[in-house]
Structure formats: C-alpha cells, structure tokens
Amino acid sequence: MADPVPPILDDEHAAFVCGGVSISAASCRSGGLPNMARATGCRVSADRRSITILLAATPSAGLIDDVRRNGAIAVVFSLPANHRTLQFKGNDARIVPLEAGDQALVSRYVQAFAGGLELLGYSGPLIRSMLACPADDLTAICFTPSTAFSQTPGPEAGNALRSGS
Amino acid sequence: MKIKLDSIRACLDGVIPGTIATCGADGTPNMAYLSQVQYVDAGHVALSYQFFNTTRRNILANPYARVAVIDPETAAHYRLTLQYLRTEQDGPLFEKMKAKLAGIASHTGMAGVFRLLGADVYRVLDIERVPGQTIAPPPPRGNLLAALRASAEQLCHCTELDGLLAQTLNCLELHFDIHYAMVLMLDAANGRLYTVASRGYAQSGVGSEIALGDGVIGVAAREKTPIRIGHFAAEYSYGRAIRDSLERSGVAPHLDTEIPLPGLPESRSQLAVPIRAGERVLGVLYVESPQDLRFGYDDEDALISLAGGLGAAIQLLQHAQVEPPDSTPAAARRHAPAGGPPVQVRHYAENDSVFLDGHYLIKGVAGAILWALVRDFADTGRSAFTNRELRLDPRIRLPDVSDNLEARLILLGRRLVEHQAPIRLDKTGRGCFELRVERPLELVHIPHGA
Known part of the structure; x- marks a missing residue:
C-alpha cells in the first residue's frame, strides 16, 4: 500500500544535506540532559523518507547511548558560505550497519566541506583534523525525519520547512 | 585532570x-x-x-x-x-x-x-x-607575561604624566607588537573622553573627544569593562561615533572645534580597556589592528594589567609634590622680547574655545587654562606657573577636584606644538612650567551670547 504522506525532504533538500554542509546531531537523556556529536557524512534513502548520518562512535558515545535508549534525534545541516541551515528531527533513530561505499562517501564529504571552508579562509588541515574518523570507528545512525525546520538566521528562523526553503 | x-x-x-x-x-x-x-x-x-x-x-x-x-x-x-x-x-x-x-x-x-x-x-x-585528531599549534606570537613584566619595569621609572603616557605607547610597540594605540582621559563631569596621547596615526588626534558610550572606547569607559571586537563593525567604527557625538552636542556651526579622532578607517580588531584607580575610571587605553582577530582573551588580560599599573601610576603622579625648578628661578629668566607681527588669541566664553589667528586650537578646560595664562602674561608679564595654583584658579573651573589637570596641560602643550604656535609651555620642574611667548599677543575675548 502506498504511503499517502509525502516525504518531508524534497529533492533539493536531499541534495543539500548530502553536500558540503556542517552536520551536528543532538539527543536527549532521560532527565533532560542533552548529548551531541558532529557527523562526517550523510545519505538519504531513495524514497527520501530516511536520513542516515555517519559519525565516529568514540566521540559520539553519549549520543549513541541516548539513541539506543529512546530513538530521539535532531540533526542540523548548515552551509557556512551562506548560513542556510535546516534541522530535521525524528523519534525512530537507530544504529544501522554501514553500507558499502560509506567510507568513500565520508572521504567525499570531508573533501566538499573542507573545500568550501578553505574558500572562506579556514585552514584545510584544521578542518580535516576536526572531521577525521578512524575507519573502524565509523558508525551509522538512521532516522525518519518527522519534523523539519529552517534555521537560517533571520526572521524565518525556526519556521517549519516548506518545499524549496 | x-x-x-x-x-x-x-x-x-x-x-x-x-x-x-x-x-x-x-x-x-x-x-x-x-x-x-x-x-x-x-x-x-x-x-x-x-x-x-x-x-x-x-x-x-x-x-x-x-x-x-x-x-x-x-x-x-x-x-x-x-x-x-x-x-x-x-x-x-x-x-x-x-x-x-x-x-x-x-x-x-x-x-x-x-x-x-x-x-x-x-x-x-x-x-x-x-577524543579526536588534532594538529600542532602554531608557535606563540610572543610571551604576554614577559611583555607585561618588561613594561612594568620601564613604567615605574616615569616621574611625570607626559613621560608615562609616551612610555606606555612605547611599551605597546616594543613588547606587545601593537602599533596603533591611544590614551584618552575621562572628563567625568562632561561625560566625554579626550585623547592625550596616540601612536601610529598620521595625525596624533590629541585633543579629539568622544562621548561616554560611543564606540568601543566610550562603552568601555561607561561600563568600566574591556570591550573587544575581532572584525570590522560599522556601528563601532569611529567615523560614525564622531558624527553622532557632533549631532548630539549641538555646537554652534561657527565654532568648528572638531579635532578628528585618530584611528584606522577600517579597523578589524579593536580593544578598549578602562584605566582605573580603584573604582574610578580615569580614562581608556585603546589599541587596534588592521588584522582580524588580532586580540584574544590573553591580550585583554595583559592590557587590563598594564592599564591597572598605568592607573595607579597616574594617581600617584597626580599627588606627587611640586618640585621647584632645578636651576634659576623662573621669574629671573629673561627671554628676548617677543617680536614679529602679533598673534591674535580669540577666546569664546561659551565653550572656552581658543582660536589662534582664526584657527581653532583647543576648547574646554585646556582652553580656559590657556586663556588664564595669556591674560596673566599680558596683564602682569608673568610667565612662571605651577599646576597647584592652576588647580585652584577660579577662572579654570575644573569639572571636579579629582580632574587630572596634568592631562589637560599635556593636551594643551601638544596642541600648541602641533600648531607650531608662537606660545609654548616649557616644563621647568615637577608641577611647574613656564609660558614661552615668541610673538606679541593680541587678546580678544568674546563673552557668552555675543
């Protein structure tokens, strides 16, 4: 049976979150203490109904633990060049196995993100260090975005995402 | 750990x-x-x-x-x-x-x-x-504690305010690698800061003023806190601060008494640190750079410490005893009589502004001081003065007893030098100076409301 609700992401959003954007995720421990981690790549399923972020497990231990407990996640994507920022939240986040090609995806991501920042005057080696992840530490978290927001600074910040925003 | x-x-x-x-x-x-x-x-x-x-x-x-x-x-x-x-x-x-x-x-x-x-x-x-990968930090720019120590050692040898301010600016250049700096003193009663010393600018800007609360300098003085900006910010740039303060002051247009504040036109890093003596703000030490993010928290700490020593030294010098001239008494010194065409000294009572041959020189307390000096010189031929008697002189109307008269005299002395005026203030001892007049004076007083 076909799902009557269209996916939150349109094609353009999917291209944006898979581009050279900064990716950070937040979770929540019971009791209200948040955890956070930086991701080093992202892929979107063919039907655009799920987002998978790739991240180093060791520095993300707290977030991974929270995700295992309650599945709640918020992931923010921001393009430094123009500050365009999107946030997606879901309640079914789970640790999933890596797919073939994920390591290559991470390499391409680091290249794209560091390249964009170098154009803005940041040090490439610095950014690559910040994103470095040992191959055996790479982990994937998949979730179905149930809400989405534009967080580009300005009067529209915090508004629910519309197509093309 | x-x-x-x-x-x-x-x-x-x-x-x-x-x-x-x-x-x-x-x-x-x-x-x-x-x-x-x-x-x-x-x-x-x-x-x-x-x-x-x-x-x-x-x-x-x-x-x-x-x-x-x-x-x-x-x-x-x-x-x-x-x-x-x-x-x-x-x-x-x-x-x-x-x-x-x-x-x-x-x-x-x-x-x-x-x-x-x-x-x-x-x-x-x-x-x-x-946990994560890092890279080696670049070599440090310099040791700020060592710079501070060297500066403290040099500043404690200063025995008068003028030298203390000059040495502070020297130390900033030499030990801190800071090449654009100025010192402003606070005129608390009038809510303004006036520049007494600067370094690195084409025009010294000595005598330029800024209102309390304007730009990083004015905000630092008003809030008694350091203000630091790491990038160019139009709303804190001094072109604008001056324009705004001009509009607010409502000075009559015929009294064009604005001395431009020195400053980098597109300053990318600014740091203003209040100079304090106890709870009281005496002035502001301001540094800037054409480089983004030139000053960090450590620079802020170092300059606060430097300004702390400077504030204590200013306070100390202000209460130093008057030392009479070391050689011949001033009254006994005879200069060649002033020659050449007379210079017109015009004084406006409205704001104590003084113009020499129609060119604006100074206003406010420093203007009142100059007017009192030249009046005494013209009336009685007197040329030797002490800071102490000026402090008590009712014609000068210091805004409050704690006002730094020495800073006003420095300001006046610098303006006379920069104008190549035929009137100079020559220091003859601590707290004493002589008025040197090289051309005949023609004094014109414009009363208030004239």
Missing part, C-alpha cells in the same frame, strides 16, 4: 562556530549554532540571546545544555555541560557581547540580522575533551 575554562578561552571566540544542544520539556532534542560564547569567569559563560527560538524555549523549560567548541588552531574539540542561570539585558557583560556580536555579524554578512536581546549566563558544570 579537570579541564579549566580559562585554558580553553581561545575556543570561545567563535572562529569555528560552536553548537548548542538542548532538550524540550517533552524530551525532544534540539541543535543550534552559536555566534559567540563569552567567557564570564572561571565558572561561567554567557551565550547570546538573539531570537526567541527553540533553544531559548528549551532552556527556560529545562536549564541543562551542552555546547561544543573547537580550538581554531589545533582542532581540539571540547564539550561543556551548562546550566542556565539568568539573562542580563544591560550592563558590562551585555555591552561586551553586543560589541563582539556586531563584529561577528558584520564579518559573516549578518549585520542587521544578529541583534543581542540578552546575555544568557550559564554555570559551567563540566568540560569534556572530545
């Missing part, structure tokens, strides 16, 4: 924007970017509150937050666990963050979008070093 907030301050200036994670009352996490994390003290930071957004809603419902910051030189990654305490909407912390945010906004193309509504103060509960 527990990581101290003091040791990671370089991560807080937002070179690599920080992020903040919060949780809503229902347990929904949220993530947002931070334009700045302000170091408050060893146990507190403040975050900018600019919009009523999810982060704001969340911390009001649940005060715990986590903030990630990254060292801009090594990529070392830290996570701070924070507890929201309160929001400040004015005062030193707010003004510090407002100025810094203006620089950040302008640098990131967000001028007009970023506006500080409040400084959210958080207690730092924990700092965690996040």
Whole structure:
C-alpha cells in the first residue's frame, strides 16, 4: 500500500544535506540532559523518507547511548558560505550497519566541506583534523525525519520547512 | 585532570562556530549554532540571546545544555555541560557581547540580522575533551607575561604624566607588537573622553573627544569593562561615533572645534580597556589592528594589567609634590622680547574655545587654562606657573577636584606644538612650567551670547 504522506525532504533538500554542509546531531537523556556529536557524512534513502548520518562512535558515545535508549534525534545541516541551515528531527533513530561505499562517501564529504571552508579562509588541515574518523570507528545512525525546520538566521528562523526553503 | 575554562578561552571566540544542544520539556532534542560564547569567569559563560527560538524555549523549560567548541588552531574539540542561570539585558557583560556580536555579524554578512536581546549566563558544570585528531599549534606570537613584566619595569621609572603616557605607547610597540594605540582621559563631569596621547596615526588626534558610550572606547569607559571586537563593525567604527557625538552636542556651526579622532578607517580588531584607580575610571587605553582577530582573551588580560599599573601610576603622579625648578628661578629668566607681527588669541566664553589667528586650537578646560595664562602674561608679564595654583584658579573651573589637570596641560602643550604656535609651555620642574611667548599677543575675548 502506498504511503499517502509525502516525504518531508524534497529533492533539493536531499541534495543539500548530502553536500558540503556542517552536520551536528543532538539527543536527549532521560532527565533532560542533552548529548551531541558532529557527523562526517550523510545519505538519504531513495524514497527520501530516511536520513542516515555517519559519525565516529568514540566521540559520539553519549549520543549513541541516548539513541539506543529512546530513538530521539535532531540533526542540523548548515552551509557556512551562506548560513542556510535546516534541522530535521525524528523519534525512530537507530544504529544501522554501514553500507558499502560509506567510507568513500565520508572521504567525499570531508573533501566538499573542507573545500568550501578553505574558500572562506579556514585552514584545510584544521578542518580535516576536526572531521577525521578512524575507519573502524565509523558508525551509522538512521532516522525518519518527522519534523523539519529552517534555521537560517533571520526572521524565518525556526519556521517549519516548506518545499524549496 | 579537570579541564579549566580559562585554558580553553581561545575556543570561545567563535572562529569555528560552536553548537548548542538542548532538550524540550517533552524530551525532544534540539541543535543550534552559536555566534559567540563569552567567557564570564572561571565558572561561567554567557551565550547570546538573539531570537526567541527553540533553544531559548528549551532552556527556560529545562536549564541543562551542552555546547561544543573547537580550538581554531589545533582542532581540539571540547564539550561543556551548562546550566542556565539568568539573562542580563544591560550592563558590562551585555555591552561586551553586543560589541563582539556586531563584529561577528558584520564579518559573516549578518549585520542587521544578529541583534543581542540578552546575555544568557550559564554555570559551567563540566568540560569534556572530545577524543579526536588534532594538529600542532602554531608557535606563540610572543610571551604576554614577559611583555607585561618588561613594561612594568620601564613604567615605574616615569616621574611625570607626559613621560608615562609616551612610555606606555612605547611599551605597546616594543613588547606587545601593537602599533596603533591611544590614551584618552575621562572628563567625568562632561561625560566625554579626550585623547592625550596616540601612536601610529598620521595625525596624533590629541585633543579629539568622544562621548561616554560611543564606540568601543566610550562603552568601555561607561561600563568600566574591556570591550573587544575581532572584525570590522560599522556601528563601532569611529567615523560614525564622531558624527553622532557632533549631532548630539549641538555646537554652534561657527565654532568648528572638531579635532578628528585618530584611528584606522577600517579597523578589524579593536580593544578598549578602562584605566582605573580603584573604582574610578580615569580614562581608556585603546589599541587596534588592521588584522582580524588580532586580540584574544590573553591580550585583554595583559592590557587590563598594564592599564591597572598605568592607573595607579597616574594617581600617584597626580599627588606627587611640586618640585621647584632645578636651576634659576623662573621669574629671573629673561627671554628676548617677543617680536614679529602679533598673534591674535580669540577666546569664546561659551565653550572656552581658543582660536589662534582664526584657527581653532583647543576648547574646554585646556582652553580656559590657556586663556588664564595669556591674560596673566599680558596683564602682569608673568610667565612662571605651577599646576597647584592652576588647580585652584577660579577662572579654570575644573569639572571636579579629582580632574587630572596634568592631562589637560599635556593636551594643551601638544596642541600648541602641533600648531607650531608662537606660545609654548616649557616644563621647568615637577608641577611647574613656564609660558614661552615668541610673538606679541593680541587678546580678544568674546563673552557668552555675543
């Protein structure tokens, strides 16, 4: 049976979150203490109904633990060049196995993100260090975005995402 | 070992924007970017509150937050666990963050979008070093403590204010590698700061004034706190501050008494540090650079310490005993009689402005001092004066007893030199000087309302 609700992401959003954007995720421990981690790549399923972020497990231990407990996640994507920022939240986040090609995806991501920042005057080696992840530490978290927001600074910040925003 | 907030301050200036994670009352996490994390003290930071957004809603419902910051030189990654305490909407912390945010906004193309509504103060509960790859830091620019020590040693040899100010500017150049600097003194009664010494500018700008609260200098003096900006910010640039203060002062247009404030036209880093004696602000030490992010928290600390020593020294010199001229008594000195065409000295009672042959020289207290000196010289031929008698002279109307008369005399002396005026003030001993007049004087007094 076909799902009557269209996916939150349109094609353009999917291209944006898979581009050279900064990716950070937040979770929540019971009791209200948040955890956070930086991701080093992202892929979107063919039907655009799920987002998978790739991240180093060791520095993300707290977030991974929270995700295992309650599945709640918020992931923010921001393009430094123009500050365009999107946030997606879901309640079914789970640790999933890596797919073939994920390591290559991470390499391409680091290249794209560091390249964009170098154009803005940041040090490439610095950014690559910040994103470095040992191959055996790479982990994937998949979730179905149930809400989405534009967080580009300005009067529209915090508004629910519309197509093309 | 527990990581101290003091040791990671370089991560807080937002070179690599920080992020903040919060949780809503229902347990929904949220993530947002931070334009700045302000170091408050060893146990507190403040975050900018600019919009009523999810982060704001969340911390009001649940005060715990986590903030990630990254060292801009090594990529070392830290996570701070924070507890929201309160929001400040004015005062030193707010003004510090407002100025810094203006620089950040302008640098990131967000001028007009970023506006500080409040400084959210958080207690730092924990700092965690996040495992990850780092790179070696670049060699340090210099040792600020060594610079401070060398400066302190040199400044303690200064026996009068003029030399103390000059030596301070020398030390900034020599030991701190800071090449654009000025010292302004506060005229508290009139709510203005006037430049007494500067370094690095084509025009010294001595005598230029700025209103309390204008630009980084005026805000630093008003709030008694250092103000530091790491990028060009139009709203804190001095072209504008001067224009605004001119409009407010409402000076009659025929009295064009504006001396331009020195300053880099597109200053990218600015740091203004109040010079204090106890609780009282005596003035401001201001440094700037054409380079982005030239001054960090450590520079701020070093200059606050330097300004602390400077404030104590100024206070001490102000109370130093008068030392009579070392050689011949001034009264016995005879100069060649003034020759050449007379110079017209015109004095406007309205604001004590003085014009020499129609060119603006000085106004205010320094103007009143000059007028009293030349009157005495013209009336009685007197040329030797002491600071102490001027302080008590009713014609000079010092704004308050603690006013730094010596600074006014320095200002007046510099203006006379810069104008190549045929009138000079020659120091003859500590607290004593002689008026040297090289051309006949024609005194013109314009009474108030004339």
